[in-house]
Amino acid sequence: MRLKTPEIVVEPPGPKARKIIEMHTKLIATTTHDPESLPLVVERGDGVWLYDVDGNKYLDFSSSISVSNLGYPTHPEIKKVVIEMLDKLAHAAGTDFYNPYQVALAEKLVSISPGVFKKKVFFCNSGTEAIEASMKLLRHSTSRKYFIAFIGAFHGRTMGSLSLTASKTIQRRSYFPMVNGVIHVPYPNPFRNPWGVDGYEHPDELVNRVIEYIDYWIFQHIVSPDEVAGIFFEPIQGEGGYVVPPKNFFTELSKLAMNYNIMLVDDEVQMALGRTGKMFAIEHFNTIPDIIAMAKALGGGVMPIGATIFRSELDFSPGAHSNTFGGHALACMVALKTIELVQKYLPNVVKLERLFKEKLFELKERYAHVGDVRGLGLAWGIEFVRDRKTKEHDVKTRNRVLYEALRNGLVLLGCGKSSIRIAPPIIITEEEALTGLEILEVAIKNATR
Numbered sequence: 001m002r003l004k005t006p007e008i009v010v011e012p013p014g015p016k017a018r019k020i021i022e023m024h025t026k027l028i029a030t031t032t033h034d035p036e037s038l039p040l041v042v043e044r045g046d047g048v049w050l051y052d053v054d055g056n057k058y059l060d061f062s063s064s065i066s067v068s069n070l071g072y073p074t075h076p077e078i079k080k081v082v083i084e085m086l087d088k089l090a091h092a093a094g095t096d097f098y099n100p101y102q103v104a105l106a107e108k109l110v111s112i113s114p115g116v117f118k119k120k121v122f123f124c125n126s127g128t129e130a131i132e133a134s135m136k137l138l139r140h141s142t143s144r145k146y147f148i149a150f151i152g153a154f155h156g157r158t159m160g161s162l163s164l165t166a167s168k169t170i171q172r173r174s175y176f177p178m179v180n181g182v183i184h185v186p187y188p189n190p191f192r193n194p195w196g197v198d199g200y201e202h203p204d205e206l207v208n209r210v211i212e213y214i215d216y217w218i219f220q221h222i223v224s225p226d227e228v229a230g231i232f233f234e235p236i237q238g239e240g241g242y243v244v245p246p247k248n249f250f251t252e253l254s255k256l257a258m259n260y261n262i263m264l265v266d267d268e269v270q271m272a273l274g275r276t277g278k279m280f281a282i283e284h285f286n287t288i289p290d291i292i293a294m295a296k297a298l299g300g301g302v303m304p305i306g307a308t309i310f311r312s313e314l315d316f317s318p319g320a321h322s323n324t325f326g327g328h329a330l331a332c333m334v335a336l337k338t339i340e341l342v343q344k345y346l347p348n349v350v351k352l353e354r355l356f357k358e359k360l361f362e363l364k365e366r367y368a369h370v371g372d373v374r375g376l377g378l379a380w381g382i383e384f385v386r387d388r389k390t391k392e393h394d395v396k397t398r399n400r401v402l403y404e405a406l407r408n409g410l411v412l413l414g415c416g417k418s419s420i421r422i423a424p425p426i427i428i429t430e431e432e433a434l435t436g437l438e439i440l441e442v443a444i445k446n447a448t449r
């Protein structure tokens with residue numbers, strides 16, 4: 001039976017958690033941990049619930065960065081696939097030999113992704129690799145070398161994808177020089193953009209500003225459009241703050257790209273597979289990208305797997321790109337089952353979107369520090385400000401909210417400069433969602449009083 005309420009038996013971090021955090025700090029590279037990291041030491045999971053090493057039980061509104069969309073630990077149907085595959089095949093050099101499992105997954109990805117043209121798939125292990133493959137594919141199969149990416153974007157941390165990433169300076173600091181030829185432009189963030197346009201009131205004006213910025217300022221002054229291979233974008237900026245652009249932005253961007261024969265690269269690493277109520281977030285925007293990069297949720301919260309789906313006019317020539325684990329048989333079959341299961345939960349995401357929208361907008365009405373609420377499906381961002389007029393970021397309150405939520409049994413993750421993201425597993429029930437939303441309100445109340 002699914003458990004109904006969180007249970008905090010000891011204030012986190014408890015004694016066991018403290019010990020592990022201490023050892024972790026000594027032994028493990030700091031990766032993304034910063035002084036604001038939550039002291040959560042996860043031991044196990046059950047559905048939408050996480051248990052820490054001290055026996056605290058939390059409701060999870062993070063899906064471990066939109067990976068565990070089907071919850072914890074392993075969905076029984078995925079467990080069955082894993083066991084079956086362990087009796088058959090886990091790995092057999094998918095990029096050197098052939099196997100039927102990656103063919104089956106590629107066929108599925110081609111059929112469910114937007115666009116009815118011929119496509120191919122490149123398999124890898126992570127989001128950053130799916131983006132690297134997109135960059136290499138574009139340079140390899142077109143004569144163009146430049147890329148456009150958006151300010152606020154997160155596309156990964158290896159040198160190629162990092163050169164596209166423009167989320168936080170700390171992520172880029174000391175890595176200069178990165179890959180040449182990336183030009184950053186403003187993202188149409190309705191709440192916070194360089195022009196001070198209220199993008200909720202005037203979405204067309206905001207969209208026009210961004211399109212004009214690229215078409216005039218970049219293409220007339222910096223690079224000729226016939227040298228630009230691709231425009232990389234996130235349909236909803238994830239690490240940048242769960243920022244949703246105006247509805248018609250991507251159709252306008254697509255027109256611009258088509259005008260100059262520039263490829264559109266849709267980074268769905270954080271949003272794909274059901275998070276927004278559609279398999280791919282770009283489906284909300286009536287736009288067909290030329291390349292789609294995905295990872296995270298594709299592995300069902302069990303296997304690391306990434307994929308780049310692309311128009312087959314683009315392609316690598318033999319030997320031009322490869323890796324060891326791409327096309328991993330077990331990972332592919334887990335991904336295939338994941339797709340089937342996620343499809344079943346899409347109606348749940350659509351149903352719960354209404355609930356989250358209603359409750360989160362109520363929070364905006366009740367708490368002055370809640371500056372902006374935005375989202376789709378089960379992907380919501382709340383941005384905290386010190387003052388609604390000046391929109392000065394309120395990092396302190398955001399951090400307090402994260403900790404207050406944890407103390408009260410709710411796991412949340414920050415994003416952007418002063419935002420939190422709400423991204424529960426898509427298997428969440430209405431009752432569980434309401435429990436989490438109540439704790440969120442308590443956390444905001446405690447953090448802002």
Ligand SMILES: Cc1ncc(COP(=O)(O)O)c(C=O)c1O
Pocket residue numbers: 065126127128129131154155156157234238239267268269270295296
């Ligand atoms: C939109 C997006 N692209 C790419 C990446 C990089 O993925 P990975 O961490 O698997 O390399 C991330 C990771 O958060 C992401 O959110």
